[in-house]
């Protein structure tokens with residue numbers, strides 16, 4: 686298997702966030718716009734209701750995960766399963782599909798799946814933002830991530846475990862990190878720990894005199 690290119694997936698995720706005309710938090714992947722395609726996000730159930738095509742037919746008799754993308758002309762239709770139990774997992778599925786589109790994946794293989802998953806994590810809860818939170822003394826736990834960033838418990842656990850692996854890895858830093866941190870800052874800075882805020886003031890005071 687070719688190795689997944691996580692760096693590229695991250696770069697493209699950040700680029701996608703930066704290109705959005707309006708930014709709001711938590712990230713709502715249903716509202717993401719791309720240059721390359723119009724995106725229509727629709728649940729299978731809704732599509733089935735509108736077209737009269739049965740869910741079994743749409744999912745080739747149930748052999749279907751959480752979502753898939755269908756291209757027609759300049760439009761990418763992202764179908765997701767509304768029966769998925771949590772909103773967090775739906776948002777993840779939609780972001781994952783957007784990842785396949787942005788990364789121009791044409792085949793389904795383990796490498797592409799891993800890249801799309803990493804793209805999803807970097808759109809919903811960017812590593813540079815989590816690093817910034819940790820640097821400022823915030824308690825970045827799995828529960829915090831799922832309630833604040835609206836990602837599933839499973840995705841939160843995943844974010845934490847990848848984060849600890851790359852936290853000191855210079856290679857995973859991108860040219861967009863500062864811009865991304867600034868986009869999220871108004872929504873996350875209240876979670877910075879006061880202790881680290883006072884440490885910072887103290888540092889500044891020392892540097893001042």
Ligand SMILES: [Zn+2]
Pocket residue numbers: 781785797798801
């Ligand atoms: Zn996929």
